[in-house]
Amino acid sequence: MPQELIERRIRRAALLVALGLLVQLATLAWTHPLSFVAFLSIGCPLEAAGVLYFLYALVSHGSSHPPKAL
Amino acid sequence: MPPMLFSPKLEIFFVVLTIALAALVAIRADLTRARGGRVLAFIALFLFPSFALWTGFSEHMERATSTQFCLSCHVMTDFGRSLYVDDKSYLPAAHFQNNRIPRDHACYTCHTDYAMFGTVKSKMRGVRHVLVQYFGTVPKPENIKLYQPYNNRECLHCHAGARSYLEASEHHKKPDMLAEANANKLSCMANDCHDIVHNVADLKDATFWKETQ
Numbered sequence: 001m002p003q004e005l006i007e008r009r010i011r012r013a014a015l016l017v018a019l020g021l022l023v024q025l026a027t028l029a030w031t032h033p034l035s036f037v038a039f040l041s042i043g044c045p046l047e048a049a050g051v052l053y054f055l056y057a058l059v060s061h062g063s064s065h066p067p068k069a070l
Numbered sequence: 071m072p073p074m075l076f077s078p079k080l081e082i083f084f085v086v087l088t089i090a091l092a093a094l095v096a097i098r099a100d101l102t103r104a105r106g107g108r109v110l111a112f113i114a115l116f117l118f119p120s121f122a123l124w125t126g127f128s129e130h131m132e133r134a135t136s137t138q139f140c141l142s143c144h145v146m147t148d149f150g151r152s153l154y155v156d157d158k159s160y161l162p163a164a165h166f167q168n169n170r171i172p173r174d175h176a177c178y179t180c181h182t183d184y185a186m187f188g189t190v191k192s193k194m195r196g197v198r199h200v201l202v203q204y205f206g207t208v209p210k211p212e213n214i215k216l217y218q219p220y221n222n223r224e225c226l227h228c229h230a231g232a233r234s235y236l237e238a239s240e241h242h243k244k245p246d247m248l249a250e251a252n253a254n255k256l257s258c259m260a261n262d263c264h265d266i267v268h269n270v271a272d273l274k275d276a277t278f279w280k281e282t283q
Contacts, residue, residue, distance in 0.1 A: 003103065006102070007099035007100060007102060008099070010095060010099045010102055010111055010115070011095075011096050011099045013115050014092045014093070014095040014096035014099070014111075014114065014115055015092075015096050017088075017092045017114075017115055017119045018089050018092040018093055018096065020119070021085050021088055021089045021092065021119065021122060022089060024085055024122065024123075024126045025082065025085050025086065025089070027126075027130070028078065028081065028082055028085070028126070028129065031133050031136065031138055031139055031142070032139070032142045033134075033139065033142065033143060033196065033199070033200045033203075034200065035130075036130050036133070036134055036139075036196075036200075037197065037200055039126060039127075039130050040130075040197075043126070044123060044126075044127070047119050047122070047123050048123070050092075050115065050119065051115065051116055051119050051120060054111070054115040054116055055116065
């Protein structure tokens, strides 16, 4: 797999994580039921998606190597 | 609730640090070509965000138990005022003003089921309340009722075994009165017992306690 594709995936994952964390940061500045809901419905999914996408980038990178001949 | 892992300030610092690391990886994704860069990406995009999620969730759960959180919805204003009624027959006011419950967690202390999944059930109801607040018809404060009759278990969580509870003459007006209350067959808030609770419809005639330092 080309290195550029992996880096693109890592970049997307980093953006998702950063966006989710920004939402989390905003919700931490406000003690209100809406901030709790925003954290659960926006921040958490974005961060989780970023982490999972990063893991996917690692796994897809690992599986692209051809098996070594014995 | 479990004790908080981080203080809020430390958590904010940690989240900002994680954002900075994630941004660095986003801007310089080419760093991951080297081993050090890959380790950085693993920390910035897996370890730290996972930890931040956990601490964020813990912090929000903790905040959701605060009196300030509950009273931040307009419909709860009168319930908050009822805590300051200058009349000791008002059960929540007597508890609140005499520090029988922690003031900063007053609502949560009495309105969370002290049972397995009690907190989870309360939070689910809370999410429903938020949806009703913004997408439904908000009832008048005096029309807000409990989902089910108040369970004595919530009172006995503190009062069970207390001398004032066991020896109060009013608790022996009838034989087996305590046993029935302990078994939740006789409500603590039954007529002629502790039957003045929030009574928000009567607040317009009430006088209020002004806390002095």
